[in-house]
Amino acid sequence: MISHDILIVGGGLTGLRAAVGLCDRFNVGLISKVYPVRSHSICAQGGINAALTNNPDGRDDSWEKHAFDTIKGSDFLADQDAVEIMCKEAINIVYEMEHWGCPFSRFPDGTIAQRPFGGAAYPRTCYSSDITGHVLLNTLYERAVAKGVKIYPEWFVTALCVEDGQCHGVVALDMHSGELVPVRAGVTFFGTGGYGRVYQHSTNSLTSTGSGIGMAYKAGVPLKDMEFVQFHPTTLIGTNILMTEACRGEGGYLVNNQGERFMKRYAPTAKELAPRDIVSRCIQTEINEGRGFDHPLGRYIQLDLRHLGEEKIQERLTGIRKICIDFIGIDPVKEPIPIMPCQHYSMGGIDVNERCATEVRGFYAGGECACVSVHGANRLGGNSLLETIAFGKLAAQAISEDMEGGIPKPDEKSLLKLKDEVEKKILRLTAPGREKPYQLQADLGVVMDQKVGIFRTREQLKQAVDKLPELKERYRHVGVSSPSRHMNYELINALELEYMLEVAHTIALGAMLREESRGSHFRTDFNTRNDRDWLKHTIARMGDDGGPAISYKDVVITRYQPVERKY
């Protein structure tokens, strides 16, 4: 049995930042199912928001304005105290990352460059070309190496150990040796990422399965606001690779088959830079009403960058140009990019407070797997990178404070019992079964895409909610091809699938019950926001019947009263 004061699960930005903040004072271990630099944080392109006022057009910016934009963007579902903490912290975070070597792009005066982004009143998105996630993740990994953080790369956490309201650690699979190892920890922190892969079409890495969220849920930790799923407006058709919002931030147009910049009609002021929920719905409406382009890979809208010129595209959107050439044979300098909206981000997640604490003693979570909530019903571009680092840092501070009275003593017996259960589960999955995990995951993805998508109705949501117990039943018959446990990705996939099904169930049920439209959750049968009945967070707990039991929780409002969102 391995033992740590604090165990961090996830080697992305949140996990690494928490580890860096804790390793000087505690015996910290970090488990990651991939090498940390392969984590999904690496895929973030456009930037990180902070009111630095470096941009000549952003001199009047302030963290308060950043907070207001974030709250308005959230369609007033975000907890305003948490948003204020994050936006204030943003400035320190960006300077800290810079001091640690992060190679941000620069303005001619030598300051960190900032660009406009959707839903923001000022250009406050700090960036490094279009590889901001890459440079931030590398910088934090470098910091972790400098500090000698103990990392377990390619270890997969199979289950979270919670008993008597306390977390005792996890049971992990060492993917190199194939050994199942109980890991004892006084505190366990999850920075395990989002659940994009429960959808068929997603910009997310194949590793963004949401299994960490499902693991916490199965261990009895409640989830929050799971029905709020962000659909990114601009993803490449076919592969659904992200085409960063910076394409529009730098001046790109969205054009329909009439040659019209249609966003002028929907959001006369912000146009292409309206928040993502709105732009995604507009694109989908254009496509649904026959103003899209036809392609064997699906109907699409054009993202036109040509007027920006080769120099600007090459300098600011280097990666985008390369992706377009490599993956679809189009050079955006010469041709518009064919795009469609698809799943991109998980606003909901493990229910935590602004200190990243859950209701279970010794269990904390941060980043995309958690829901504080700072994004509410819709996240603004540039706020996810911010959230990951801000709450990695704040979690480290909160955990340090909470440990002052002593580190909780984990119970080894509970862990060994859990290890036996996982052992049995793996034996069951490696016995011959009639269901292939891949087929079941594919079927789940189709249900989520078609029934729990951009536009939702009670009827479709009901179908999804009814379908999920059926998929869960099929899961009982899943079997993988090889009983060996080392580098057996089909087995990892099968283990994760159990949790993905739970996550999907909470999304679908939360969406069916919420009879209003707010942010990313749009009901064609209840197409307006209803603050009287629905200005509240959805809480999902594992119910006695195995399905989610839903309750609600108040939104924290400090100084910004809900108003109509106009852009």
Place this chain on the structure above:
Amino acid sequence: MIQDSAYTFKILRYDAKEPERRPRFCTYRIRVIPGLTVLAVLLRIRDEIDGTLSFRCSCRSAVCGSCAMVINGKLDLACRTQVAAFDTDTIILEPLPNFEVIRDLVVDMTPFWQMYDKIQPYLIRRSHAPEKEIPQSEGERRQIDQFVNCILCACCWGACPVLAREPGYLGPAAAAKLERFVLDSRDERPASTLSLVNDEKGVWACDTVFRCIDACPKDVRPTDAIVGLRKAMVKQSFKKILGKAKDET
């Protein structure tokens, strides 16, 4: 309708836990539509035909560096390589060279990360941090551009002829990472840190035959870094000879 065509995938299989079964090629026949990547086909083979096949992947957009392998003799990321890019309907996949194989296309990258750790791959500052950002001009930022782009996929390691004969060699990626910091206007590492790689297992081992540059999927030129580091070392030793050594500045 898009026309699909038949392809033959030959994949080198081996499991280090079963050394008695020699490395062997397994053949898969699969119909592929144009535009499909090697990774997309690998996923289909694993998910639909043979669940025992082992390979790494994550982002599928050429940024995470997981899926480096040898594809018809060429080192590249499976996710950014189009099946139709070759003038043949047979695609041969092999694991990255110069590593031990763990299982199938998954190699043990431990030596790669050991070299990464060795060069002190982080910004070293000795001055007090300013209240705001450390100023850096656009030109200074551009100096490190190509090295910042490295995704640590290890294509360069697999391509390196020196590593094929000298397993203790630093390798191209670690050199590129070191140069990324040496060239960073904000870095204040003591000149003596270069001595970590100033030997026959370090930058002097390089054959400068540019295989790493050919192999890099992100247009990084590790040889530039190696040549740059060598120059810095020579300059340093001249200064020492001339008694102008300000080694710790």
